[in-house]
Amino acid sequence: MLDYEKEADGYDASRxxxxxxxxxxxxxxxxxxxxxxxxxxxxxxxxxxxxxxAAARPALRVTGADLSPRMARTAAARLPGAILLADSRRLPxxxxxxxxxxxxxxxxxxxxxxxxxxxxxxxxRVLRPGGVYVTTVDKAAAHDVGSDxxxxxxxxxxxAAQDAAGTVTAHAAAHGLRPAGRASFPGLGQGxxxxxxxxxxxxxxxxxxxxxxxxxxxxxxxxxxxxxQDRRRPDPRFGVRSFVxxxxxxxxx
Numbered sequence: 001m002l003d004y005e006k007e008a009d010g011y012d013a014s015r016x017x018x019x020x021x022x023x024x025x026x027x028x029x030x031x032x033x034x035x036x037x038x039x040x041x042x043x044x045x046x047x048x049x050x051x052x053x054a055a056a057r058p059a060l061r062v063t064g065a066d067l068s069p070r071m072a073r074t075a076a077a078r079l080p081g082a083i084l085l086a087d088s089r090r091l092p093x094x095x096x097x098x099x100x101x102x103x104x105x106x107x108x109x110x111x112x113x114x115x116x117x118x119x120x121x122x123x124x125r126v127l128r129p130g131g132v133y134v135t136t137v138d139k140a141a142a143h144d145v146g147s148d149x150x151x152x153x154x155x156x157x158x159x160a161a162q163d164a165a166g167t168v169t170a171h172a173a174a175h176g177l178r179p180a181g182r183a184s185f186p187g188l189g190q191g192x193x194x195x196x197x198x199x200x201x202x203x204x205x206x207x208x209x210x211x212x213x214x215x216x217x218x219x220x221x222x223x224x225x226x227x228x229q230d231r232r233r234p235d236p237r238f239g240v241r242s243f244v245x246x247x248x249x250x251x252x253x
Contacts, residue, residue: 066086142238
């Protein structure tokens with residue numbers, strides 16, 4: 001996994017910046033009922049999406065949480081007083097605290113199913129009846145857009161996708177959550193170029209290809225032979241799923 005303490009300063013720029021954040025926020029908000037309440041954005045990172053959620057729904061009290069102190073500090077500058085340090089597998093909130101919980105680009109980072117189960121379980125625990133959990137799914141698969149870069153990388157070793165939609169749905173069901181909706185959004189500015197993909201390989205973004213290993217360099221050399229080294233191939237399209245906690249929402253007082 002990347003060191004998010006080191007990644008914080010350049011994180012947004014390297015991942016599509018405001019355009020991608022706005023697209024993500026629109027997709028997420030489309031799956032959350034427009035009513036007063038409380039929303040928790042776990043693994044909020046720099047708060048670039050969290051801030052947009054709060055701005056779009058002023059009737060929602062939005063809280064962001066992240067495990068990385070540096071990411072949380074960046075988010076706190078965007079949403080003062082609304083960000084805290086927390087592990088998504090052990091949320092520091094009472095049962096039934098929130099009307100919505102969101103996790104954007106989190107589950108794919110987990111090492112195994114136990115962590116994903118724990119996160120989904122915690123999200124379910126802190127939801128009120130009628131509350132909604134919204135999460136991105138199938139992130140790695142979304143990056144395969146059928147380009148020449150994907151053809152070169154096809155034989156690479158891959159981790160099991162912990163955020164596969166079917167897997168996440170099964171975890172949600174185990175914690176009493178029912179499927180409620182789905183959406184998608186473009187990963188604006190995330191289309192790969194050969195040269196940028198080589199750089200990503202050499203900095204360890206492909207977790208099963210450690211920097212400096214011979215096989216990593218083999219892929220880099222094959223990518224270097226592709227044409228149009230700086231031309232970005234098509235942007236990925238990311239999937240989003242929502243799940244509801246059965247029951248009627250309590251009236252707001």
